[in-house]
Amino acid sequence: MTRMRSIPALLILATAVGCSAEVTTPPAPSPEFPPPDPVVTLTSPTSTVFTRAKVKVEVAVSEGDAEKVELLAGGQVIASSSAPPYSFEWDTASVAEGPHVLWARASANGKTFTSAQPQLVVVDRTAPRMSGFSPSTNAVIAGTSAAVTLTFNEPLLASSVDASKFTVADRPAASARLSEDGHTLTLQSAEEMSTPVSLHTSSFNTGLTDLAGNPVGEIHFMSAQLVPEWTARFPLLGTSRGSEPPPAPTLVFDASNQAYIVWASKEGTGPTATRNVAVLRWDGTSWAPRGGWLNIYNVVLYSAPSLVLDSTGTPLVAFPEWDSTGNDANAWVYRWDGGKWVNLGGAINAYIGKTIVWDVALAVAGTTPIVAWAEANGTQMDLLVRQWDGTSWKALGGKVNATPGESVNSGFDAHSLSLITDRDGKPVIAWSSTTSGITEIHVARYTGSAWERLGSAVNVFVGGEARQPSLAIDKSDPLQRPYLAWVEHLPSLYADRIHAAHWTGSAWEALGEGVNEAPRDRAAHPTLALRDGWPFVAWSEPGETTSTNIQVRELDPVTKRWRAQSASLSVYPSPTYYSSHASNPWLVTDANGRLTVAFSEHDENGNGGVHIYSPK
CATH class of the missing domain: 2.60.40.10 (Immunoglobulins)
Known part of the structure; x- marks a missing residue:
């Protein structure tokens, strides 16, 4: 057996370690990522x-x-x-x-x-500007409140809107609302405002800005007129017009506010149709006839019966009527005796032979009636006046149109004569006459022995045709100076303007530039009434694109311009002139001073009649 030599442990460990270092690979370094994009x-x-x-x-x-x-x-x-x-x-x-x-x-x-x-x-450094407003300056709105809309050329900042910074009709605006697009600001006036009033809108510091903060400057403009709302005071008095001219009503109130009305209405059709006169009295629930027809034969076409109340409240009525031959027409006057109509003095005329009385006007001095009429004398129309003395009609002077060649215009205008009495019972009369081709309005007062003209002709325009006068007088006026309204046709403009004037004692003083400041063709039949000695005028006139309607205006005591007292009054409003036709207004004040207007209007089928409206 072979014996092995021993090896030191340290050497073995070192060798093992060295072998390991030779075969182990170190890890690769981590890659570097770029920073993120911002x-x-x-x-x-x-x-x-x-x-x-x-x-x-x-x-x-x-x-x-x-x-x-x-x-x-x-x-x-x-x-x-x-x-x-x-x-x-x-x-x-x-x-x-x-x-x-x-x-x-x-x-x-x-x-x-x-x-x-x-x-x-x-x-944006440019201030916003108001580019429009509504209603328009000449608009008339009925009611006791209204909204005024202001339009701006760019949007406004909603947070800048403050109603307290605006006045409408000189009272703080009740509210202010900005439209969604910011272009339109609507201001609501206060409720229950006394009318009529101008919707004068103003602000000395609106506080309004556009979206960039540019301020809106002061705002002052005159918008529409806010006027009382007129509604039917009495039920419709129906008539069938047919081919007849529209009836021309006369409305009066007694001291206890009992209403009486008269007009000539067509009865029947064809050759047997007649035009008759009846007086009706409001009994509190309906219109009750006072007696039957007053006429025996036909009432003269285009004429209007005249109705007055004497100082005892007794009604008297006058109208022209053809005789049985249909050749002569005379004036007739009737008085109500409590149970029937009593004729005063028979047929009234001035000329022997064929005579035609075209229009009649009636007035009273206390209980004494005075009648005026236009009568053809064979060559021209004359104006004559008589007074009842208890048994017969006595002439008041000679013919009123004493100027040679002066012919009274009558025959185709209802209410073509206007007759009133002053506080002393003296009659004052207005009429239209033509002399040498010139048509003018004249006014005369009876002095007790003769007719004295009040100034010269009251025409405004040379060559104008002045017709349809209406008189009123304030009997509390110490000088008893009458007011006068009339219509004057301007052939050169083919338009008709309503005018008004006041007698100063020596001349006629114009009241404003014209009652209808934007005259249109066919404006007609002005009728004048006084309330507390202040004048109001109603007339008929077509709109710019609508049928004829009734307008009522009042003389503004401050500006001396005529301002609307009503919106257009029409029962059958229509977009065309011939579809309906409101005409022959008669404006009065009742015993309480409330304005009331009676007028005729029929729809396109001839249905309608006499309508009577008052402010609510």
Whole structure:
């Protein structure tokens, strides 16, 4: 057996270790990853900005670091920062007005990174302006409150709207509402305003701004007229018009506010049809006839019966009527005796032989009736006046139209004469006459022995055709100066203007430039009434594109201009002139001073009649 030599343990261990070092490979180092790209975000503003000054802009950078952050507008760098926080203040004072697109851009590792969502900034240094309003200046609205709408050329800031900064009709606005698009501001007037009133809208400091903060300046404008709402005071008095001219009613009230009305109405059809006169009285629930028909034969076409109450409240009525031959027409006057109509003096006319009385007007001095009429004398129309002395009719002077060649215009105008009495019982009469081709209005007062003209003709325009006068007088006036209204046709303009004037004692003084300031063709039949000594006028006139309606206006005591007292009165409003036709208004004040107008209107089928309206 062979004996092995021993090997030291240390050597064995070293050898083992050395062998291990020779065969073991060290691990490879970990790879190095590039830094992440920064994400750029515009955090403010987050929506479109309207400005006229400085804009604060904030930018956030995430997911990495930026060496530099720039702010761009319209592709141009307007600011930059190399360290957070990235907050900028952009002064737009020298920037062109209009929209600008805002971006943020970050630079890192030789690259640039842009914000994903740009923001729009609108630079606006121009103050907003009011571009319109409604209702229009000439509009008339019935009611006790109204809304006024202001339109602006650009949107307004909703938070700048404050109703307390506005007045409508010189009273604080009740509310203010801005439309969704910001262009329209609606101001509501106060409720239950006293009318009529102008919707004057104003604000010395509106507080309004546009979206950029530019202030709206002072606002002052005159909008519509707010007027009382007129409604039917009495039920319709129906008539069948057919081919007849519309009836011309006369309405009066006694001291206890009992109403009486008269007009000539067509009865029947064909050759047997007649035009008759009846007086009706309101009994509290319906119109009750006072007796039957007053006429025996036909009432003269186009004429209007005249109705008055004497100082005891007794009604009297006058009208022209054809005789049995149909060749002569005379004036007739009747008085109610409590149970029937009593004729006063038989047929009234001035000329022997064939005579035609076209129009009649009636007045009273106490209990004494006075009648005026226009009568053809064979060559022209004359104006005559008589007074009842208890047994017969006595002439008051000679013919009133004493100027040679002066012919009274009558025959085709209802209420073509106007007759009143003053406080002393003296009659005052107005009429239209033509002399040498010129048609004029004249007024005369009876002095007790003769007719004295009040000034010269009251025409406004040379060559105008003045017709249809209406008189009224304030009996509390110490000088007893009458008011006058009339219509004047302007052939050159093919339009009709309603005028009014007041007798000063020596001349006629015009009241305003014209009652209907925008005259249209076919304005007609002015009727004048006084309330507390102040004049009101009603007339018929077609709208710009509508059927004929009734207008009522009052003379403004401050501006001396005529202002609306009603909206257009029409029971059958229509977009065309010939579809319906309101005409022949008769305006009065009742015993309590309440305005009331009676007028005729039929629809396109001839249905309708006499309507009576008053303010609510």
